[in-house]
Amino acid sequence: MRFFEHQQAARARSLRLVALFALAVAATVLGIHFALLACWWLMNAWLPIELPLPRLFLSVNVGVTLLLVLGSWWIEASNLASPGAAQRLARRLGAREARRGDGAAEQRLCNIVDEVAIASHMPRPQVMVLPRVQAINALAIGMAETESVVMVTQGALDWLTRDELQGLVAHECSHIHEGDTRLNMQLAGMVGGLELVWRLGDDLREHTALGTLAGWAVMAVGSFGWWAGRALQAAVSRQRELLADARAVQWTRSRDGLGGVLRKALMQRQQPGATASDPAWSAALHHLLLVGTSERGGWFDSHPPLATRIRRLYGRTMPPLPLQSGLASGL
Template identity: 55%
Template structure:
């Protein structure tokens, strides 16, 4: 895997996809104006003698309302997500702070996070654990390094070796350093804004108390159609952006650990785990932040923000690799041998010295 070339390609793809996001908004504005013009003609203008005509400032008002809803929803949602930092989001999902003083595996995790923070030149993030999660997974959250958090499942602590846990932590630290968590929050806000436009049309299309649809119902249906197309385009582009950032984080993990088997071993163990069982869902709001997605179904593949595991593994090793069995070597799981008590003559000799 050419590390720096992969990083350059991922950043370039992300910039192009963000430009496509802007193009999608422009196309959405055009679709809204076209749909509303058709609805206006069907409800009024087509039946009046003198030909089809639009009201004054029709296009200007529609464009302003569309942009207001999209960017207003974007601002409202990102403002809501910004309160409390990454720890608040982690607690909503059931995570708890790591307990290095009482649990050996979590002490090892805290040591690894400190080591990888030094290797990456970052401030160590807060560390949390998702209890009762047997699947190997993790995510990073937060707007910047000051309020960032790395969350790891208990399954990762149980099944990963120390080197593999280093690769997993390095992957999540890359998301924080590269601003991926902040970017993902903003993309969530953008999609929320596109969804607001659909909801506006839904409200206009709703029947009244007597189950009769008002005159603007056709306008509402037009807004629903345009808003739904915008929502689909937004989710597809959001997933495409996230996929490129996953490739970049994999390359960063390889760079910081200097081992293909670190992040590669994690993904290979996840591959065998996915073959045996379906990962439990962890909430739609963090699907794009997870190391691997937990959504199932044919439709989820269209909007999956993660590249296929086989392709990620192939990029790391340069060839296809088989899955790895779960678990850690015996020397990592065995307790340290007890320290022998000093012999009486040794203690006496030490005292005389």
């Protein structure tokens, strides 16, 4: 795998997609203003007299829309910006701290995190385990390297070899090193703000005739912004996953480590009722997982399909790997 080329391509695509996201937000803000302006013109066409346009019409329209979008972004970002916020979120998800003396699997995990942190020249993240989750998965959260957490599921500890677990940890540390957690949470906050714009239009419809007309106009423009924001956020997330895959290969100098993780996750996904055993991750956390919750490859999927990621690692299609205990591979 030409990991440096893949990293440069993923970063370039991510930058273009973030720019498109900003344009979608700007188009939504201006679209709301012009939609409300059109409603004002229509109302004047129905009335026997022409009413002057209210003062600060543009400023209020733009200001309220930006307040909803940027306010939601600020709330989402500040929730993880305070000291210890990532650890508190991890505990709410059911995670606990990994303990070196609590069995060979957790001892091995802590050793690997130490090694990857040294290899990547970054502060060691706090290591936590999701003990009741049998799906092979992991996620990294935290707005800064010094306040970050890597969570690994019990299924990953049970089924992955040492090399595979190293590839998994390197992938998650790449997300922390590249600021992907911060980027994803900020985009998720703005998508939430775009949804609030749509809901504002829905609320306006319940009042006067003018409110109904304005409500439909705001809903039409808000729905464009919301759907465009969701699609672009998912596209950014897919590129950051490919970037983290390439970075993991660079740091571990092995495609079989992360490749084995993805191939075993694919085998687990193909078992009957596998997705039903996954935890009910919130929409904001979908973008932070190692293995996504959907394999359809649609516009709104936060991860590329596992088969696509495996093919990029190996340059060809590879079969799933059988699930076997990985604890015999050493500490």
